[in-house]
Amino acid sequence: MNQNRRDAMRIGSVLSLAITAGLLKPSDVLAAPWQAGTFDAKSLADAVKAMGGDNYTISKDVSVSGPEIAENGAVVPVVVASTIPNTEIIAILVEKNPTPLSARFTIPAGTEASVSTRVKMGGTSNVHALVKADGKWFIASKEIKVTLGGCGG
Amino acid sequence: MGNPMRIRANVSGDTVEVKVLIRHDMETGQRKDASGKAVPAHFIQTLVAKWKDKVVLDAEMGTSVSKDPFLSFKFKGGAKGDKLTVAWTDNKGDSRTDEVVIA
Numbered sequence: 001m002n003q004n005r006r007d008a009m010r011i012g013s014v015l016s017l018a019i020t021a022g023l024l025k026p027s028d029v030l031a032a033p034w035q036a037g038t039f040d041a042k043s044l045a046d047a048v049k050a051m052g053g054d055n056y057t058i059s060k061d062v063s064v065s066g067p068e069i070a071e072n073g074a075v076v077p078v079v080v081a082s083t084i085p086n087t088e089i090i091a092i093l094v095e096k097n098p099t100p101l102s103a104r105f106t107i108p109a110g111t112e113a114s115v116s117t118r119v120k121m122g123g124t125s126n127v128h129a130l131v132k133a134d135g136k137w138f139i140a141s142k143e144i145k146v147t148l149g150g151c152g153g
Numbered sequence: 154m155g156n157p158m159r160i161r162a163n164v165s166g167d168t169v170e171v172k173v174l175i176r177h178d179m180e181t182g183q184r185k186d187a188s189g190k191a192v193p194a195h196f197i198q199t200l201v202a203k204w205k206d207k208v209v210l211d212a213e214m215g216t217s218v219s220k221d222p223f224l225s226f227k228f229k230g231g232a233k234g235d236k237l238t239v240a241w242t243d244n245k246g247d248s249r250t251d252e253v254v255i256a
Contacts, residue, residue: 039215075219097217098183105226106211112168115210116225120181120217 039101044093044128047101051091052137053130059084059138064092064129066144073121073146080105080129081114082138089132090115096125121146155241155249162237162255169231169255171202171209173224173239181216197222200241204231204255231255 041047048054059082066078080090090113091104102119119127124145131138156176163170175197182194194216202210209228231237233255240250 035213039213077223094217099215099217101215102217103215104213106213108208108211108228110207110230111209111226111228114226115212116223118219118223120179120219 038104040099041101042099044095044100047093047099048130051089051101051104051130053091053132053139054137056130056137056139059131059140062129062131062138062140064127064140064142066127066142069145069147070121071147073123073148075118076121076127076144076146077116077118078127078144079114079116082129082131082133083113084131084133084138087113087131087133089130091130092117092119093128093130094119094121094125095128097122155243155247158239158241158249158251160237160239160251160253162231162253164231164233164255167229168227169204169229169237170227171225171237173202173222175200175222175224175241175249177220177222177241177243179214179216179218179220179222195243195245197241197243200224200239202226202237202239204228204237205235209237 038047038050041050061083063081066076070076080092082090087107089106092102093100094102105115107113126141126143128139128141159174161172177197178195180192180195184192186192196216197214200212201208210226235255236252237255238250238252242248
């Protein structure tokens with residue numbers, strides 16, 4: 001077994017032991033800690049505020065693309081994008097979901113500020129792309145109609 | 154360890170396009186099973202994609218991401234033959250890392 005693999009196993013097992021022993025929370029060792037105050041916020045306003053983005057402006061340089069009507073709310077493809085220079089964060093929020101913040105992407109330099117994914121929508125709702133660029137926040141929205149809600153309720 | 158991901162990374166000009174399909178139930182915690190009990194929340198919380206030790210995407214997800222999450226993004230600088238790794242961790246502490254060679 002080569003040295004890199006031995007090192008990786010050693011580091012991996014020490015970290016796992018530390019996590020199991022309660023010395024390290026998994027969130028300590030990951031790139032961007034999962035922030036419970038944002039993902040479990042129950043309203044759009046609370047989620048945006050928890051991320052520090054409540055002074056956003058609407059921007060034509062941010063976009064949300066997706067179907068006009070989603071037949072299956074469990075799987076709605078969306079593309080969120082920003083052409084604003086130095087975009088650092090793009091967050092997807094589904095306004096009417098029980099917990100609106102769906103995903104938050106941190107965009108390092110060199111990565112295009114455009115991410116495509118699939119979200120669950122409980123029903124017809126506005127879908128927002130909230131973007132942070134150069135310390136300022138911007139938003140764009142699109143209404144997506146849903147015929148069959150997708151949160152399992 | 155979680156289920157294997159399907160990762161495609163292809164060079165086009167100076168950009169690498171990455172598509173990832175992850176197998177994960179992404180339970181919201183609101184769905185009820187046949188006996189009427191709520192199925193506990195089980196979802197990916199963080200995902201990191203790296204090209205040669207440089208983070209090219211950092212994602213945090215909640216329960217509103219669809220089952221079997223799909224992600225597609227592009228980054229500059231990668232070349233054919235370079236390695237790309239994608240690693241995720243979920244709320245139960247489960248994780249998965251997969252690697253692919255950029256084509």
